[in-house]
Amino acid sequence: MNMQQARWMILVFFAVALVGYLASRNPALLGQPDEPFSGEVVELRAESGCEPLGRACPATGEDGGFTLRFSEGVRPLEPFEVRIRPAPGSGIEAQRAMVEFEMTGMDMGINRFRVEPAAGGGFAGQAVIPVCTTGRTDWVATVTLSGTERMWVARFPFEAQSRQR
């Protein structure tokens, strides 16, 4: 190993340590631990073709539905708003909400965010997606709402914008 490689090794080591430290300080970065859930998981179907970018996209199932809405422009590394609202009169009585971002067929790491109960109902928070090394922008947002006996899950595919230069 030459001097330059050694410097890189040290740099990478500190970068990894820093990320680990920040993640441990801010649990929202890691999301909730996977709590054992003994209840029923109910899958909801998101409206096909609806991207939750600056608009609320509905997902519906046997207990009623909820909507998911992000800020208008979602770009890698730029925090954006997340809004989740159970439909009025629906049987979805959730105490906790979470959103997770994945790419089909590609491991993008854990991108899981807690969305906190909001004044006026529903849940609100922020999330951020990483940069895809291959330049892909197709993401799937999985929303999980947890109640005492049931858990409601829906997947919303959407297209992010490219990274700003």
Ligand SMILES: [Cu+2]
């Ligand atoms: Cu990717």
